Amino acid sequence: MCRNKLWIMTSDPTAMSRLCDAVALRLEHEDPDLTARIRVELPSYEHLPELEHRRTVHDLTRRMLASIASGQGPIAEHLQFTRRSALRRTQLGVSAYDVLGSFHIVRREVWAALRSAPEATDELLLRLVEPLGRWTEAMSTAVVDAFVADAPGTAVQHAELRQRFLSELGDRSLGEQVIESARALAFDVEGRFQAFCAARAAWPRPEVENLQRATRRLSGVVHCGVRGDVMIAIAQDCDPVLVVRTVHGIAGDRSAVGIGLPRRGLEGAHLSIVDAERALRTARLWNEPSVRFSDSWLEATLxxxxxxxxxxxxxxxxxxxxxxxxxxxxxxxxxxxxxxxxxxxxxxxxxxxxxxxxxxxxxxxxxxxxxxxxxxxxxxxxxxxxx
Missing domain, CATH: 1.10.10.2840 (PucR C-terminal helix-turn-helix domain)
Structure with a gap:
C-alpha cells in the first residue's frame, strides 16, 4: 500500500478510536509519566524547562494517537511541530542523540500503554505496529533535519535570520518569505506572539546576543534583534514576567520596557510590536521600568x-x-x-x-x-x- 494512503484498515474503526482515545486520556493524566521517564533516561534534558517539556510531550502523543485513530500518518503540521521542538532543544544544549532517543522512549511507552489497555485486542495491536513504526521514522527524520539546520557554524546565519524576520514582519508583499523565516526560527506561525521593546541606545549588538542566549533558559521560543530605534524581543509560549526580568537582568532594573498584547499569527506579531513600541514610550514618559500596552493603551495611543x-x-x-x-x-x-x-x-x-x-x-x-x-x-x- 502507498505510504500516503491509510495505514489502518479494520472492520471496526470505532474500536481503534476507542483504544487510542483511552490511551491518550491516560497519558494526559501522566500514566505513565512519559516526561519523567525521558528526563531520567536522557540527562541532557535537564536543560529544557520541565513545564515546556511536558507540554510538548503531551502535544506529540495526542497528535500521534489522534492521527493513528483516524487512519492517517504524520502530516506537514506534525513534522513542523517536531522540527520546531527539536530546534528549540538544540538551542538549549540537548544532544541530537537524546532527542532521537526521546522519540523511541515515547514509542516504547505508548506501545506498552496500548498493549495494557482494556480496549486492546490482538487484531488492533497487530494493525498498530506499522503506523507506530512509521511515526517513529518520520519523527526521527524531522529531528535530523532540525539538527542539520542547526549545525555548528550557523550562529551568524541565525542572527541574520532573526534580523531578516524583524525587517520583513508587517510587509504583506513578503507573505511566504515571512512565513518561511518564522518557521526557521521555530515559531508556530498560527500561534500567539507577544513583543517586548526597549530603547536601542541601551542595546549594542553584544548585549542583544547576551539576551538571546539568556532567553534560551525560558520556556517557549524567544528571538531578539533590533529594528529602527528599538530592541525587540518576540516571544511565544513564554511568561512575559520572566522575559522582562531577563531584559532587566542585562540592561538594569530601571531600563524601560514596553510590553505588547499577545496576538495571533504573523500579522498579530507585527501589531504586538507596535503595541510594545507605544507602551515603551509611555514607560519612558512615566519613568517606569515596564508598562503593558493592555494597561496604558489609551495614553499610549494618544x-x-x-x-x-x-x-x-x-x-x-x-x-x-x-x-x-x-x-x-x-x-x-x-x-x-x-x-x-x-x-x-x-x-x-x-x-x-x-x-x-x-x-x-x-x-x-x-x-x-x-x-x-x-x-x-x-x-x-x-x-x-x-x-
Whole structure:
C-alpha cells in the first residue's frame, strides 16, 4: 500500500478510536509519566524547562494517537511541530542523540500503554505496529533535519535570520518569505506572539546576543534583534514576567520596557510590536521600568496626538503640576468607581475633603470630574504628562 494512503484498515474503526482515545486520556493524566521517564533516561534534558517539556510531550502523543485513530500518518503540521521542538532543544544544549532517543522512549511507552489497555485486542495491536513504526521514522527524520539546520557554524546565519524576520514582519508583499523565516526560527506561525521593546541606545549588538542566549533558559521560543530605534524581543509560549526580568537582568532594573498584547499569527506579531513600541514610550514618559500596552493603551495611543491635543490638556497638566493633591483626588475618584467615600479612604482624607478637591479642580481647569467628558479630559491630561 502507498505510504500516503491509510495505514489502518479494520472492520471496526470505532474500536481503534476507542483504544487510542483511552490511551491518550491516560497519558494526559501522566500514566505513565512519559516526561519523567525521558528526563531520567536522557540527562541532557535537564536543560529544557520541565513545564515546556511536558507540554510538548503531551502535544506529540495526542497528535500521534489522534492521527493513528483516524487512519492517517504524520502530516506537514506534525513534522513542523517536531522540527520546531527539536530546534528549540538544540538551542538549549540537548544532544541530537537524546532527542532521537526521546522519540523511541515515547514509542516504547505508548506501545506498552496500548498493549495494557482494556480496549486492546490482538487484531488492533497487530494493525498498530506499522503506523507506530512509521511515526517513529518520520519523527526521527524531522529531528535530523532540525539538527542539520542547526549545525555548528550557523550562529551568524541565525542572527541574520532573526534580523531578516524583524525587517520583513508587517510587509504583506513578503507573505511566504515571512512565513518561511518564522518557521526557521521555530515559531508556530498560527500561534500567539507577544513583543517586548526597549530603547536601542541601551542595546549594542553584544548585549542583544547576551539576551538571546539568556532567553534560551525560558520556556517557549524567544528571538531578539533590533529594528529602527528599538530592541525587540518576540516571544511565544513564554511568561512575559520572566522575559522582562531577563531584559532587566542585562540592561538594569530601571531600563524601560514596553510590553505588547499577545496576538495571533504573523500579522498579530507585527501589531504586538507596535503595541510594545507605544507602551515603551509611555514607560519612558512615566519613568517606569515596564508598562503593558493592555494597561496604558489609551495614553499610549494618544501620545501620537499629543501636540494636537495640547490646547485641550494644557490647563489640566498645569493644574496637576501646581496642585498634585487635587490631581490625585481626581485620579482616585476615577479609579474607585466614582465613589467619594472609597476615594477618600484611598487617600486617607474625609469624604467632604474629597468633594471640595473635585470642586476646586473644576474651578481651576473647567473640567468637571463628576461628568464623563470632564473626567476623561482630566484623567487623560494627568496620565499623558511626564512624571
Amino acid at each position: 501620545l501620537d496626538s499629543r501636540s494636537r491635543l495640547m490646547p485641550i490638556l494644557a490647563d489640566i497638566q498645569q493644574a496637576q503640576r501646581d496642585h498634585p493633591d487635587l490631581a490625585a483626588a481626581v485620579l482616585a475618584f476615577a479609579d474607585c468607581g466614582f465613589s467619594l467615600a472609597d476615594a477618600a479612604r484611598r487617600l486617607n482624607v474625609h469624604p467632604n475633603t474629597m468633594g471640595y478637591r473635585l470642586t476646586r479642580w473644576q474651578e481651576l481647569t473647567g473640567a468637571d470630574p463628576r461628568t464623563f467628558a470632564g473626567l476623561v479630559r482630566s484623567v487623560i491630561g494627568c496620565r499623558s504628562a511626564p512624571r
